[in-house]
Amino acid sequence: MPDWFVLVGVLVIVVGFLLKLDVIAVVIAAALVTMLAAGESFLAFLDLLGKAFVDNRSVSLFLLTLPMIALSERYGLKEQAVTLISKLHALTPGRFLTIYTVIRQLTGIFGIRISGMVQFVRPIVHPMSSAAAKSRGADSESEAELVKAESALSENIGNFFGQNGFVAASGVLLIVATLKEAGYDVTPELIAAASLPMIVIAAIVAAVHFWNIDRRLTKHAAVAQDSEVAGDE
Structure with missing residues (x-):
């Protein structure tokens, strides 16, 4: 799979915004697609998402x-x-x-x-x-x-x-x-x-x-x- 294929996540964001879908869902979907395109597993994606949530919990509290x-x-x-x-x-x-x-x-x-x-x-x-x-x-x-x-x-x-x-x-x-x-x-x-x-x-x-x-x-x-x-x- 070519290296540039990981940019498919950008396409997901563009399409999601054009369709006026939920912003958070679009961003998470784009991140998931990017990691899968890069050869990472779904469990690795969940691990990264959980780490980001914990590291930025002050932002989550603001939400x-x-x-x-x-x-x-x-x-x-x-x-x-x-x-x-x-x-x-x-x-x-x-x-x-x-x-x-x-x-x-x-x-x-x-x-x-x-x-x-x-x-x-x-x-x-x-x-x-x-x-x-x-x-x-x-x-x-x-x-x-x-x-x-x-x-x-x-x-x-x-x-x-x-x-x-x-x-x-x-x-x-x-x-x-x-x-x-x-x-x-x-x-x-x-x-x-x-x-x-x-x-x-x-x-x-x-x-x-x-x-x-x-x-x-x-x-x-x-x-x-x-x-x-x-x-x-």
Whole structure:
């Protein structure tokens, strides 16, 4: 059997994706076909699959959160978040996202992993910011997409800058190792302390940006309301 025949696994992936089959099943099938084409046994495939599962069990534990999030959404997590925001009349989308960005930075500084796009932004942050926008008349499709993007932005800013304030963060340890190899005498504490000014600056820039988003949404809502009044007349 020619050596290039092991590439049949790539063909399995392409066909599986074109047919829109289950991604995990397609990848596992491709791996199995590749190993069989390479002359390995089915037991060797199971051994490799089990070893990969054990070596990456932290990733597997993360996958367990997905059905938990789905169940939370199914039984009203989004609705409760929207109800909470509707009671806070002074809270605009920009103010809410600014508060979340600061909270996200603080949790990053203390090494507390409470959030993420899947676990926190999609089921909680985005519905709450969207409810705040709709309460002010910003309910068009383009405005909804804008709020969705800004919700993701607040997570990215808070996580990216906040995590460098934690001495045991992987990014901080990577910076320390790189600088030491270059001949600089640094410690994780020094890197975390040097990151604090950037964390504050990032929070200020984010607050200004979200304030501009509030102005933009308010302007669009006012224009839409004027257009409706003109149409009624």
